[in-house]
Amino acid sequence: MLGRLNHVAIAVPDLSIATASYRDQLGARVSQPQPLPEHGVTVVFVELPNSKVELLEPLGENSPIAAFLAKSPDGGMHHICYEVEDILAARDQLVATGARVLGSGEPKIGAHGKPVLFLHPKDFFGTLIELEQV
Numbered sequence: 001m002l003g004r005l006n007h008v009a010i011a012v013p014d015l016s017i018a019t020a021s022y023r024d025q026l027g028a029r030v031s032q033p034q035p036l037p038e039h040g041v042t043v044v045f046v047e048l049p050n051s052k053v054e055l056l057e058p059l060g061e062n063s064p065i066a067a068f069l070a071k072s073p074d075g076g077m078h079h080i081c082y083e084v085e086d087i088l089a090a091r092d093q094l095v096a097t098g099a100r101v102l103g104s105g106e107p108k109i110g111a112h113g114k115p116v117l118f119l120h121p122k123d124f125f126g127t128l129i130e131l132e133q134v
């Protein structure tokens, strides 16, 4: 089911500080901030030769990363995103094995303009998984 690693996401309390750190200290190419109100986050992508790192800052009152940052105020690794060819087939196969798909269970459009779904971290060894159809 799984294809390439699309990105690893890090939740941060201040996106401008995190962006400056990746750009100026680590010498990485970093995209412009992209507000995603439907997802309750603003994101920046760090472009690596073989993958991406997504930096996430809460946006709005009901951000899904607010509780995470309350527990880890300095930030931390938030999720890992794998590519799949057919997100509905992947979802149905996972649900049949008892995995919990978060939210309504229907894919939403993510930061890359592609359908995404999230899987509960308790079902995957404490790691929140995002699936992105490519």
Ligand SMILES: CC[C@H](C(=O)O)C(=O)SCCNC(=O)CCNC(=O)[C@H](O)C(C)(C)COP(=O)(O)OP(=O)(O)OC[C@H]1O[C@@H](n2cnc3c(N)ncnc32)[C@H](O)[C@@H]1OP(=O)(O)O
Pocket: 009, 036, 039, 041, 043, 054, 056, 064, 065, 067, 068, 077, 078, 079, 081, 102, 103, 109, 110, 111, 112, 116, 118, 120, 121, 122, 126, 127, 128, 130
């Ligand atoms: C899609 C746009 C963009 C993109 O790439 O295109 C993004 O990636 S946006 C990313 C932000 N969106 C999401 O994270 C959506 C899915 N997330 C959720 O639905 C919630 O955050 C959820 C269900 C993972 C956690 O919800 P909530 O914070 O309300 O619940 P709890 O704090 O009670 O957590 C329950 C339990 O899970 C543990 N937990 C929570 N988040 C994580 C995490 N990121 N990694 C590992 N574990 C996590 C939390 O510690 C609780 O455990 P417990 O033992 O009960 O304390």
Ligand SMILES: [Co+2]
Pocket: 007, 009, 054, 079, 081, 130
């Ligand atoms: Co993501």
